[in-house]
Amino acid sequence: MNTVETDIQQAVEDAAAHLYVWALKDIPQDLRDALAAAAETETSVPGQRVLQTILKNVQVAERENNLVCQDTGIAVYYCRVGEHFPLHPARIYQALYEGTMRATVDHPLRSNIVHTLTRENTGPNVGYRVPIVHWDFIADWDGLDVKCVPKGSGSENMSFLKMCVPADGVKGIKTFVLESIVGAGGKPCPPGIVGVGIGGSADYAMHLAKEAIARPVGTRNPDPLVAQLEDELKDLLNETGIGPMGLGGDVTVLQCHIEHADTHMTLNPVAVNYQCWAARRASAHIGADGSVDFDREA
Template sequence: MRTIHYDDIVKSVKNMIMHTATNLPEDALKALKKAYEEEKSPVAKKVIEQLLENAEIAKTEKKPLCQDTGLAVFFVKVGQDLRIEGGTLKDAINEGTEQGYKEGYLRASTCDCFTRENLKDKIGYNLPAIIHFDLVEGDKLEIEYAAKGGGSENVSRARVLAPAQGKQGIINFVKEVISEAGPNPCPPIIVGIGIGGTFEKAAISSKHALFREAGSPNPDPELDKFEKEILQELNNLGIGAMGMGGTQTVLAVHIEKNPCHIASLPVSVNVQCHSSRHSHIEL
């Protein structure tokens, strides 16, 4: 049985948070550069140019890419043959989150739902983190992290369709969500779609779909084709960068599919702004 110490997890989480806040990942950068090349609207092109310049400034001056440094969202795979020493895994991730957000001069954005009071002094700086655990084979610890901003979460939606609505029903729903969102989620966006499972499984899958390398092919050829079809439909909406009109509204569509109940077709759409700040470590 392999052992990892609590303090090592805290340190790794802290470092990944601070690094991700100021360094736009390579996949997001590549997708933005491609959008810049292909954009037909001069106004939208200028916006994408600002985004690329922003990424450069953030990196060299170690300044957060965006003032909304998000809620800290984690997908964690824990090997069954791994033992955590010195504290619980959940506490370690939360402590790393607090340290990373504080030391990185990132924004504390968690608040009480009703009073709207910031929870930095009551629970902890930008705590609690949103953590999804999965127990897997082996003795490794895999942590995926994303800084998830509010603007793009606010336009995300889930709906349980009737099975007869099928693929066309899914396309219609996704188009409705993105069309209504318009400029609000900071396009060009990445669209995560969770299909199947139960109501909450679809939502979690749509979130996890956003962690895939932007624009990488879906390993399932049928889903890959479906992603490209939806991407085309969404770009036909003409929303463009920051909603000012243009051809490049969506950088990528990512789908995760699960078996579902014979009576239902759950679909969830989770939107990611262009500042797709995510990272991955294995301990």
């Protein structure tokens, strides 16, 4: 039993090491398509120049096998663990930690992580409670899905939470999202994906906003009411004129994604998490036998 666990732990570590670097170098096709579509619609000269530079940057990164942005981010993983997957989450965390560290040392990548008070570097993109791992547990399944989402600081700094009251309604949600993005201006390297989390509690709303930015670009929430709000917000945000990199233009956001949860009758939390144009993500499916399938588009 120990041997099997060790092999699977190694497989998860190897997968994490690959996912972190892969995500940083090779952005998914849905994001490439969204950036190309933005370049087709943008009418402002500075906006067009920014988008052409971004598209060229993506091509150069691919040709030179290099990173799409110098900010290697904070490593965030989303794990879906089947109840019969033969490795305990504590060991999965250990594997993700080791894999992140190995990728950073071997590539090498910039080490971003510091103690939050002393600001001293804590190691190769790892530290106390870093990488950050979100968990979902799935009944009647023996697999593991791992999605790596390295989050750049420019866009992560543009995260906002408001505890609206129920009387604020949907209008309050829209106003807060709009105010947040207008206030952020060019800081989060637009055009990107605006992740919105609504409902739940204060902490859960922010978690949902983060989950929203990790979805394939342009996917719609399965709830038609929420999907309609995604479309409305996307259009509203693109009317702000902030444009690519905040230099003015038609395309301020590529998409608005919303995740929601039911909430207390006296709560109406709204969280915004911005994802810059470099919306990096990479996924792997790991079988109970340690086999690994990498998935570019999940």
